[in-house]
Structure formats: structure tokens, C-alpha cells
Amino acid sequence: MRSGAAFLAVGTGLVLHARRAFLRELRQARAAVASARSMPLRPLPPRVAGLDLAAAQLPADRGAAVGGDLYEVIATEHGVRAVIGDVRGHGLAALGTVAAVLGTFRAAAHDEADLEGVLRRLDRALARHVRDREPDPEGPEHFVTVLLLQIAGDGTLHTLNCGHPWPYRLNGTEAEPVSRTEPLPPLGPFPLPPDLPTENPGSLLPGETLVLYTDGVEDARNTEGRFFPLPSVLTEATRAGPLSPQAVLRTVFTQLLDHTTQRPADDVAVLVIHNVGDVVRGATAEKRGAGLHR
Template identity: 65%
Template sequence: MIRIKARAPTGRATVLPTVWGAAAVGYKFGCPLAQQNGLGARIVTSAVFFAVGTGLILHVRRTLLRELRLARRVARAAQNVVLRPLPPRLGGIDVAAAQLSADRGASVGGDLYEAVATEHGVRVVMGDVRGHGLAALGTVAALLGSFREAAHDEARLDRVLRRLDRALARHLRDRARTGHPAHAGAEPDPVSEEFVTVLLLEIGHDGEVRALNCGHPWPYLLSGTTVGPLSRLDPLPPLGPFPLPAEPAVRSCGRLLPGELLVLFTDGAEEARDARGRFFPLPEVLADAVRRQPVTPQTVLRTVFGALLDHTGGAPDDDAALLVLSSARGPGPEAAADPGARFTPRVKAEPLR
């Protein structure tokens, strides 16, 4: 657990208030001018006490700003540990990711993402915890810790999902016991209102994309100037309220070809509203991004977040996270010999009108 420990005032921190207070008391009881009732004496007395009050207020303000900077440094450190920065390339896949927090001044939120290179290919998770800010950080940490182990240990993607489901259930049970000590020994029901949307992707060494989706928005596929969802199939329910199927069906979504990009996002990016209540036009912004050259995960990320901040006036109502993936692999020898072998059936991306 990450805590910010309140520190007792040190000797140096109490010197200035003591000096100002002693000056005010000394003037009031030791200066003859303070005993007079004339207008000039009252003006001087008021000026003295105004200066003392101003000094104390400035000192308190400076102390609070110092504590705020410390809290923000701790929050950034927590983000770097829990939601660690991703390398620019993993297993032949170029990667770019970033997050915006809805909590003003916070650098952590309820969105989670991770990508790891394994012997099974590059495995990616994108999720959204109910709520945002520091309250959701514990759930994010529990899920990401489970994913980072399961992605390497489990050969099947559905087994990775089941590990995430069990990790979430354990975390919610432990949190419920901690939050309700009067019910120690009783089995609480922590999942009545808690849920997490999760999208799992596996990009094989041949570029094949396989997915498991539990209530999360499907990624957008950027192919040339075409933008469309990776799949239109109905996802499974979010993790938490409902049990997983006995054998969750892993969906094959074709291959990620060189030059194509996958844009994973949380609903805070797609459902952000402007001052007039209009939703953020994510597909249109992505279509604009692919018209710019060069098209890389970093340029797409900058374009989307710049447009999102403009759309919301710099104050989004919900956490928003984006993870952009692009194949950096060249065509294999089989694809070079047979161009038709590079293409497998996939959901057709529809051009924007």
C-alpha cells in the first residue's frame, strides 16, 4: 500500500509563525502607540496586524504547496510502478500508450493497460475499472499484477482471462473485509456493484490477432485510409458481476499487416463530451490521423489526445487511455511467394463518410 505520511511540523517550520506571533503580541502590549486611541495609532495598529496576518497566510500557503508537490510526486511514482511506461517496440510490434486522468491534479486513474512479449506472441490487456482516481488504483494494481504473470505462464488466452477474473474476485473480497471489520469472519459480497471491462489481445508471431472481450469497446483498425472496428461481435459481460463461461471463446480477428494500426481505448475517450454535450468523434479523429504522414503509433496518440483536450476544454469528465499498436514486421517468405497468403478473412473496416 502506498501512503503519504503526515509529518509533524519541524522546528524550522514553526520558527516563522512564532516570530510573527511574538511580534504582534510584543507590539500590542509593549508599544505605547498601540495603547493610544487616536486615528493614526489605529491605522498603524491595523497595518501591523495586517502584515502579521499576511505573513502567516503566505507561510501556510507555501507549506500546503510543498505538501501538494510531494503528493503529486508520490502519485507519479505510483503510476510508474503500477501503470508502467511501455517500451516503444515489443516482439516486432511498435507501441505507444498514454492516459488522461479525470481527477484534477492526479496522474493515476481507473484505466489500465499493459503489453508484454511472450513465447506465445505479444499479449495486450486494456481495461476500465468502475470509478476513477486513486480509489481505483488498488483494483488496477491487482489486475495488472495478475496479467503480467499469467501472460507468460498460460499458453491459452482464455486461461489468462480466468486468472484475471480470480485476481479481481480476491481483491474485492479482501477490500470488503478491510472496509467492514465488524463483519470479520462473515463472507462479504464485494462484487454486487463492482465491475471491470477487459479486452485481451494476442498478436502471434505470424501477425494473427486473437481476442477476448469482456464488456470493453472493440479496438479500431487503421488500414490505409480506412478506419473501422476490429470486430462487431457482442462482447462477454464485464468481469465482476457475472461468472465467466466454462470455455470463453477466443475470437480470431485476422492478421495485423505491416502498415496497419490497432487503436485500443477506454470509453472515456469515445464518450467524452464538449460544452454542448456532443460526444468526441473518435473515428473521425482517427481518419484525420491516418491522412497525416508519417503514420506511427506516436503521431496517432498525439493527434487523438490533442483533439480530445480541445473537445473537452482541457477538462475531461472521465479517465481516458489509448494504446496504439503497429506491426513492424516485414512480410515473411511465404507471403512474398504468395501475396494472397498475407490476407485472411476479417471484419471489413468501413470508410468514414
């Protein structure tokens, strides 16, 4: 009789444990769906303030609409501002962090006079998000690589980079990184330094193109373990003649999938920005409130 009661108690405990686990997973799934509907990646307009745009992502998880990569481009009174980033992990676990970072960028890009202010807002938003979602100090480490880019009305570039790959500039003959400076650490594990080194890697001239990407692109391997040769792919593309951002994007993803022969092991995102030659006119129009992308 006692053994039957003990068996019943153990069985009841297992059922309750399974039920709690199921409810916890259900809450997480509902939160992820709510975030997906309200915040993360949305289609970019084809043109912002004289810049042609194209962007796409390929989540590592099959069936997922979004992954742990993020990007956005917004025209502001300070110039066109863009962000691209890579959240640690991928799939549903990264979705809330993507939402927190993108939501903050969309507000801070308009509010802050310089990129330093934008980056510090992103850093604080990430810290709040981690504190709210992961109150356990022994929980997994959260971090996000982030590249902030500002394109002034005359094409002048300003950047802040926290652990992210530098973009490539396509000038019609070759593809070169806009900078080779060592980035700051990713957001999350360490506090930002008092002075943030904003870089000025020249200008985006009429006819030139910037290719921003996440490290899942260059880290993608083929069956022999060789990494995807992004620089040579971009160089070949730019030497083939004038290319639209859509054509560059199509070339990268086509050759990437051909290289890996399957879906890459990590999330992949690519953002292409092309100066069609009227950035100054476009930026002036933005100040008058025309064509503002919010």
C-alpha cells in the first residue's frame, strides 16, 4: 500500500514537472510570436534620401522567418543612419534581443545628435533587456555585435563598430573594407569606454556601393571546410559592370548557397547601400519632411 502511494506521488510529481515545463515553453513561444509581429526586421524601402537599398537575411533555423541578425536604415536630420548587428545565438532565443535593439535604434537614430549617443542608448537597452529576461547572474552570457553607420548629405561616412565585420566598399574595380581598425568589444559583456572612437572612413561617392553583412557570411564553409570567399565574390561582381543593390544581394546569396550546398550553420544577413548620385538633394528633401522612413 505504501509503495503504491509512493509510486503515485512520484508519478504526480513528474506530471506536474512536465506541465510546468510545457507552460514555460508555451509562454516563451507566445512572447517570441508577439515580438515577431511587433518589432523585428521589416522590408526596407528601395530608396532613402538618394541611396538605393537592398537587404535580406537567411536564418539558420529551418522554418524561421527571422533569426538573430538585425539591420535597419533610417533617414534623419543628422543624415542617413544604418545599423547591422548579430545577436549571440539564433532562432526564438535571440528574437527578443533583436526586438530590443532595433526598437531602441529606431528611436535613438532620430533623437541623438551623434552616433555615440545612439550606441550608448543601445547599450542601456540591451542591459535592461538582459536584466528583465535573465535575472540569474549565472545565466548565459548575452552580447550583440553592432555596426553603426552615418552617411551625411555630402556622402561623408562616420562609423562606430562594436565587434562587427567592417563593410566592403565597391568602387567599380575592387571590393575593399572601409576600415581595418580593430573594433570595440561587442555590446553586453563589458561597459563602453568613456570615449568612443568614431571613425571617418572617407565618403560614399556617387556610383559607389557599401555591403554590410554579418559574420555568418564569411564563416560559411563548404564540404571541404573552406570559408566563403566574400571579398573575391564582391570583386568579381563589381568588375562585371554597374550593379544594382538587388543584383549584388542576389549574387552573394546565390554563391553562398552554392558554396555551402545547404542552409548555412549560422544566421546570415546582408545590407547593400548604393549612392545613386543625389544624396545631397535627397538629404535636403528629408529636412523638409519628404520621404522620411520611419
